Amino acid sequence: MMFDYDIIIVGGCGRIGLPLGLAFADKGLSVCLYDVDEKAVETVSSGSMPFKEEDADEFLKRLIDNRLIATTNIEYIGRSEIVLIVIGTPVDELNNPDMVAVPSTVEEILPYMKDGQLLVLRSTIFPGSTRLVQNLLVESAKKIDLAFCPERIAEGKALSELTTLPHIISGVDACSIQRAKNLFETLATTIELTPEEAELAKLFTNSWRYIRFAIANQLFIIATKYSIDYYRVLNAIREDYPRAQDIPTAGFVAGPCLLKDTLQLAAYNNNDFPLGQAAVSINEGLPLFLVSTMLESFDLHNMVIGILGMAFKSESDDIRYSLSYKLKKILRFKSKEILCHDPYVTSDKSLVELSEVLERADLIIIGSPHSVYDDISFHQPVIDVWGKLQTN
Ligand SMILES: NC(=O)c1ccc[n+]([C@@H]2O[C@H](COP(=O)([O-])OP(=O)(O)OC[C@H]3O[C@@H](n4cnc5c(N)ncnc54)[C@H](O)[C@@H]3O)[C@@H](O)[C@H]2O)c1
Structure with missing residues (x-):
């Protein structure tokens, strides 16, 4: 199946999603940044960074409208070969982690997803979330591969760290793992774990x-x-x-x-x-x-x-x-x-x-x-x- 974009990033105008999109676009991939924050999408589309991040202004000015676009239109989900979720996963005012933020977002985008896509979870997630999402995909009867590859950069240093630090990758089957490996090897080296190990690796760090x-x-x-x-x-x-x-x-x-x-x-x-x-x-x-x-x-x-x-x-x-x-x-x-x-x-x-x-x-x-x-x-x-x- 042919797709219009290589990657769509859900949460693409956030502190993690935007630098990641810039890094992939800089390596030649076509990237769509999807975000519900209209103001952030507008700012990014005009070529300005919504927050401070080293070297990002230059990357954005060079790449926007040239391999990189930002949108609030959820229908773009179906137009990209890889769907990467990197929404925020905050704690509430009583310090309880929002365990279902990522699975809920998957439920939101699933109607727009298509057979043959790779779904990559990149947010820090509550352990067990990858399997929960796998069950959602099975229930939907869509043929979608699934990987969990946690983000490990430090804000402010994202663009240099994305291409120098190894990426931990995991997937629910061999095909998902291979596709995740191919994706992140465009940036740096990869280290393979099971989804359960990768979920804990992020929280342990x-x-x-x-x-x-x-x-x-x-x-x-x-x-x-x-x-x-x-x-x-x-x-x-x-x-x-x-x-x-x-x-x-x-x-x-x-x-x-x-x-x-x-x-x-x-x-x-x-x-x-x-x-x-x-x-x-x-x-x-x-x-x-x-x-x-x-x-x-x-x-x-x-x-x-x-x-x-x-x-x-x-x-x-x-x-x-x-x-x-x-x-x-x-x-x-x-x-x-x-x-x-x-x-x-x-x-x-x-x-x-x-x-x-x-x-x-x-x-x-x-x-x-x-x-x-x-x-x-x-x-x-x-x-x-x-x-x-x-x-x-
Ligand atoms: N900030 C860091 O230093 C850092 C480092 C490593 C990992 N992480 C993890 O990365 C994830 C993202 O963190 P962040 O700091 O980028 O958060 P953020 O709040 O800056 O960005 C999240 C973005 O997602 C968007 N969003 C939320 N719900 C959405 C939805 N349903 N559809 C589309 N867009 C949606 C928001 O508008 C926002 O722009 C978190 O899980 C965090 O734990 C963050």
Whole structure:
């Protein structure tokens, strides 16, 4: 059967779908980005990136309307040989993972799918979802191959990592695996697992990182409670001592993946994941710890507090699950006024200029350590959990 496009990406204008589409189009494949977000589709179609991603502006300008289109029209699903799903899989306000986000999207697009297509799940999914989707395909009686190939890039570095990191691939049968392998080998090397292994591989990777950062945050909290500078201790431990090089700095650990995937793994294992759950408590508790420590030294209720960096990590414009916002909420009850700045975040209209924060704040907290803050001479005290200002 002939198709008009090689690939359609469902969620194609999101943080993961768009760079992936750019990478495939850059390798010569024809790509359709399908998304329900009309504004994002419009922005992408006009050749502009809806968010910050290294090198993506140049890729998009070069590729849009030339091997790459964006659409909100679901009927394009039937016009592509490969249908790749990379929608968001968030947790709700009670921290429950949305287990059915991907299977529900499959049900939504299935009426438009055709025999001979390959369906690739690329979102991070609740374990067991690939088999659930396989059952949906069987029930539909359509002859569609199915693969699960989790995304492993870090936002901001997507375009370089997509073509350098190996892609984990899995499929429900030999043909699905071969087709997934052929697809991802256009970008980089591949590693084959079963769907069940691949589902866990993704959750293990992110839980591992989340717990690692939590250990550093707990050590930071212990040191601070005893009025000891964590970074003097950390630097001494690391100096010329290879086994300690990988101890992380403390910091706000947030974003759309690490917390959510740790919670998914806990939910999968009947809520039995003590290390993961302790990590959630430590990482999510860090803003509260900072505020309670500040209350011991400062009269916060009569002070203007500045927060520098609202994105969930440095050099990013993504505020999803950012702990800077949690800090801001806590401080609303404890301080006179809060002024927030971020050089990259455009979605928050309450942010103010850096000069205003520097001029008016009595105390500053570094929320995310963007490099633009490195060389500032502060005239007020600065709380820098990242230890960045001390090492520069
Ligand atoms: N962001 C990361 O750093 C990262 C890294 C690795 C893996 N992941 C995983 O990748 C997946 C996507 O994450 P993201 O950060 O790109 O999310 P995102 O919210 O930025 O993008 C998802 C996109 O899907 C669109 N969408 C949602 N439902 C749709 C539907 N039914 N039909 C068509 N489009 C739909 C949204 O409009 C949005 O543009 C998640 O499962 C996430 O866990 C994310």
